[in-house]
Every structure is written in structure tokens, then in C-alpha cells.
Amino acid sequence: MYAVLSDVHSNLEALQSVLKDIKRRGVREVLFLGDAVGYGPDPDRCLTLLQEECEILIAGNHDWGVCGLTGIDSFNENARAAIMWTKTVMRPENINALGTAPVRVDLGDKGITLVHSTPWEPEKWHYLLYLAEAESNFQHFDTAVCLIGHSHSPVIIERRLSGGLSTNKKGVDMGTGNRYIINVGSVGQPRDGDPRACYTLVDEERVEIVKVPYRVEITQKKMTRAGLPLFLVERLAVGM
Secondary structure, rough: OOEEEOOOOOOHHHHHHHHHHHHOOOOOEEEOOOOOOOOOOOOHHHHHHHHHOOOOOOOOOHHHHHOOOOOOOOOOOOHHHHHHHHHOOHHHHHHHHHOOOOOEEEEEOOEEEEEEEEEEOHHHOOOOOOOHHHHHHHOOOOOHHEEEOOOOOEEEEEEEOOOOOOEOEEEOOOOOOOOEEEEOOOOOOOOOOOOEEEEEEOOOOOEEEEEEEOOHHHHHHHHHHOOHHHHHHHHOOOOO
């Protein structure tokens, strides 16, 4: 079984709570799908903890924004402000580490593809929001399962062997011959109306989306002290 995390966004309290839950369940293999940093107040500590606990780490668009591999003009004003702040406080060696992480990993022997955004042009940070986009993206990986993040909204998209797509936001038993695109949700910046930290459990038979409460107010106080945008502080409490 894998525990799959994405979009921690420098939220140490959320990450610690998720890792505690994973260890309580006895899950040993942890995969990370990108955006260790951005938005939140603890970029160095989050990246270090992810490096210690995760078998594989891939990069997200905020990671690339901080290390200069992608321009930040396309980011909204609040995201740009957080990236600029992160650049001033993060250790150089950790910024360099963000730049060396891949944007896609194919685990063919395990039947899993890992990517932050989409399997189609992963370095261009497309969003996968609609079933039509999912249908086209199934053509860009060969494994049974593709695990993604980026939109911060967890969903399991199942493409049945008989044809047709269905979605589920909690969990599914995996059918033989079916294929899946699974958005694992966001640990540190949920946007599905639920402020709890989110991650996903995956094995050969089942996918389960997991929600974990954490002390949101502690992260908010750190963000306020750091001078991060008020909008980013307030949105944590509502998961939007």
C-alpha cells in the first residue's frame, strides 16, 4: 500500500498530522506529487520532512517557481507574493533540491504513473478539471493508475474496461482491467470546501481518500507573523 501526498505548500502542521496518520495505519511507502512550498510559512522544514519520509518526490509548479525553472507571471498576486517570500527565507540547498526533482515518474512494474499536473505535457502545468480532459489524458500514460495533484480537489476518475467514465470522491474498489486517474487532494491547501488535510491510500485493490484534522490556527498565526497575504491566511479555515 502507498500513501500518496501532494500540495503541502509549506504547511508543517498539516504535513505532520498526515504523516502521523500514515504511521498509525502502518503504511511504510509514501509518495509525494509536488508543491512542497508556496503559500505557507515553513518551506524548509516541510521539504526536509518530505525528503526524510517519502520514497519518491516530484516537483510542482510552485517548486519550479521558487527555484526559477518556471516564470511566475502567470501566478495570481497572492501566489506570487508567497513565492517571492519563500525565496528570501529558504535555504539555497533546498531551493536547489526543488530544481532537481522530476516532474513525472513512471513506475511501470507497479502499474503507477506519478505527476503533479497532468500526464500530457507535465512541465506545462495543465489542470485536469473535466471528464473530457481526463478522457484525453488517459492516452498519455500506459499504466493502470495515474496519480496527480495540482487542483487541490480530490477525485477518483475510473475508466471502465467496458467504456465510460465515472467519478468518486471517497473511495473505490479497483476493477480488473479498469484504469484510473486519481487526484490525491492537498495536504496543506485544500480547496474542496473541507479544511482538513487530505491524502490518498492506494493498493492493488482499493483507493481511499483520507481527511485528517490539524491545528489550522497555528499555521495561520505563523503566516500572519511572516506577513503573508491575508487572503491565504483566511482561506485555510474554509478549505477554499
